[in-house]
Amino acid sequence: MINKKLAKKGATLALTLAITVPAVTPVVAASQENIKIESVKFNGMAAPTTIDEMVKTYTNATVDVKYINGKVKTFPLSYNYLFKSEDKVATVKGEKIPAGTPIDVNGNPIKDPSSTNGGYFVSDAPDSNSLLMPINGKLYMITHYEYQTVDAAGKSAYGLVPASMSLTELEQDKKTGELKTVKVEKIDFSAVNGLWIPCNGSLSPWNTHLGSEEYEPDARLFLDPTSKVRSQVETFSQFYFGDTAKANPYFYGYTPEITVDKNGKTSVVKHYSTGRFSHELAKVMPDNKTVFYGDDGGNTGMFMYVADKEKDLSSGTLYAATFKQTGIENGGSGDLKWINLGHATDKEVKDIIDSGITFNDIFETSDAPKEGFTAIKTYSNEGKVEYLKLKPGKEKAAAFLETRRYAAILGATTEFNKMEGVALNEKDKKVYIAISDQSKAMEKDSTGKDPADHIQLPKIKAGVTYQLDLQGGQKDSQGKAINSSYVALSMSGLVVGEDLKEADAYGNTANVDKVANPDNLSYSEAMRVLFIGEDSGAHTNNFVWAYNVDTKELARILSVPAGAEATGLFAADDRNGFSYILSNFQHPGDEVDGKAITAVNKEELLKAVDEQIGINKTGGIGYISGLPSVTKMPDFSQSGKKGN
Incomplete structure (x- = not known):
């Protein structure tokens, strides 16, 4: 999910937009007088213009609810905290530790050796949050702590410190839907050799959390004892296992699945059969078998997995897409063909890993073109032709x-750039996918040196959100039937960013009234709205947007602090009659210093961010409350005025 610098991301504030909307469809019967909701409309907010606004996470957006009796009520949105990643709210072996502190293979909090007082590492980057359906009458939230930006000495710690997740039990006010933290516990990943960089995630249709491990360590470069990859994985292994000899790049780069049982206890598996690449997240289709993924980075691919059984991702067939361009309008378009990469079970792949296999056991390599060898260019091997x-x-x-x-060798397209979030529109049978930065390998190869040039789209640094059309009855590239009714046949631009020729007074290099560098995506079936979170250096303040797929209206509904990234979007249409939209922010203040900002004093802005939030020091979790439950309709007999 990193759109700026892999080793430089800052504090994250996770927030929950608690708006209560129809749980299943936009037309839901009310409990009073059979009044129904006709539509939900987000009214956007202006971009921040003062230092005070540029530092805050805030919204002054509103939501209109139109009823079939002609009445329209407008509800303002507001923001509140739950806890910060530095707050000692997590319980580990009877000790209260910061929520963002990782634990080792034995469940002990990991200490920061650069700390002068023996303090623990505290991740400043809470990311994905899944709000599970009630379990045994209780609400739980799973949160990613993606990485450690810097250690106590201020040195980069990205990818060196094991990552973590937490399980938070929440108390929900039965009248207002207000959420409060009951307890926070760290999730044990010792059964799967720890957790690599967990970016975004999703909730499966069977109420488990599907996480991610992005920027998988390159197994080829790992074999070089002097490489940064070798050092990274060994440092990670020392912190987690207490033993560098256990370092293995093939342990990481998969989809972890977390199950919460009726007693609130977690269990973890990694789905090795879903493939190893830069997993952004896994999004399961309504058949409970078909899964689409984001593959973050440069020169990446598009992958689809079809499980053998419903609600079971432990065995299945993995596919990679070939893109055939059909147009350049509105961002671009193309048809998709799917190459069957093979079938496997998690156990089969895990057994291969445990055999001690290395990259050199799988491939022969050549430094130059050679008969019998295939030239490919992917995110791996630092993007060099292999x-x-x-x-x-x-x-x-x-x-x-x-x-x-392997996908590239078989002819799949590995020219996507910064492929991020994935969301599903079940009714229209569409998948949405974010290309955060449409440039580099997605442009025409002007050198003629690349092994393939399937994608030749316009350069749009501000990115494009695409829609993929899904159908059943399809065959793979070899003519073999694909056992899924949700195969993507084409993709086309839906929401397109706009680059500026020169920065404006606030340092924006992309149109501030359009989405720049879309990252997280989440779709609300009830509201017919696609939510888009930005990871943008092109916007000084990043935003969360609401895009109505019917009216095509785009509304800014949240602003996060200057230099921060908006991540972790998650739309939950119904939790005990209330609905929530989760969103995070990361790295406040990042790269602001390098911007040409003249509208406000840049030094004062950075000082304010550091004093009010703390740059690279902490992240937080909270929520914005808004629309009341649709099961408790407004009393229209009292007043015909807008508002609540």
């Missing part, structure tokens, strides 16, 4: 441990 030859009998290892490389 000449590879698959060793006999290593098809399964290649497909599930070197997924992107």
Whole structure:
């Protein structure tokens, strides 16, 4: 999800937009007088213009609810905290520790060796949040703590410190829907060798949390004892296992699934059969079998997984897409064909990993073109062209441990750039996917040196949100039936950013009234709204947007602090009669210093961010409350005026 610098991201504030809307469809019967809601409309807010506004996470957006009796009520949105990642609210072995502190293989909090007082690491980057459906009458939220930006000495710690997740039990006010924290517990990943960089996530249709491990460590570069990758994985291993000898890049780069049982206890598995690449998140289709993924980074691919059984991602068939361009209008468009990479079970892939396999056991390599070798260019190997030859009998290892490389060898497209969030519109049978930065490999290759040039789209640094059309009855590139009714056949631009020729007075290099660098996506079936969160250096303040798929109206509904990233969007249409939209922010103040800001004093802005939030020091979790429950309709007999 990193759109700026892999080693520089800052504090995150997770917030929950608590707006109560129809739980299933936009037309829901009310409990009083059979009044129904006709539509929900977000009224956007202006971009911040003062230092005070630029530092805050805030909204002054409103929501109009139109009823079939002609009445319209307008409800303002507001913001509140739950806790910060530095707050000692998590319980580990009877000790209260900061919520963002990672734990090792034995469940002990991990200390920061650079700390002068023996303090723990505290992640400043809470990311994805899933608000689960009630379990045994209780509400739970799972939160990612993506990484540690810097250690106590101020040195980069990105990817060096094991990541973590937490389970928060929430208390919900039965009248207002207000959420309060009851307890926070760290989730144990010792059964799966720890957790790599967890970016965004999703809630499965069967009420489990599907996490992610992005920017998988390159197994080829790991074999070089002097490489940064080797150092990174070994440092991670030392912190987690207490042993660098256990470092293995093939442990990471998958989809972790977290189950919460009726007693509020968690269990974790990693789905190795879903492939190994830069997992942004996994989004399951309504058949409970088909899954689409984001593959973050440069020169990445588009992948689809079809499980053998419903609600079970432990075995299935993995596919990679080939993109055939059909147009450049409104961002661009293309048809998709799917290459069957192979079938596997989690156990089969895990057994291959545990055998001690290395990259050199799977491929032969050449430094130059050579007969029998295929030239590919992917995110792996630092984006350099590689000449590879698959060793006999290593098809399964290649497909599930070197997924992107193997896909490229078979002819799949690996030219996507910054492929981020994925969301589902079930009624219209569409998937939305964010290309945060449409440039580089997605442009025409002007050098003629790339092994393939499937994508030749317009350069749009501000990015494009695409829609994918889904159908059943499809066949793969070899003519074999794909056992899914949700196969993506084409993609086309839906929401397009706009680059500016020069920065405006606030340092924005993209149109501030359009989405720039879309990252997280989440769709509300009830509201018919696609929510888009930004990870943008092109906007000095990043925003969360609401895009109505019917009216095509775009409304800014949240502003996060200058330099921060808006992440972790999650639309929950019904939790005990209330609905919530989760959103995060990360790295406040990041890269602001390098911007040409003249509308306000830049030094005062940075000082305010540091004093009021703390740059690279903490993140937080909270929520914005708004629309009351539709099961408790307004009393129209009292007043015909707007408002509540």
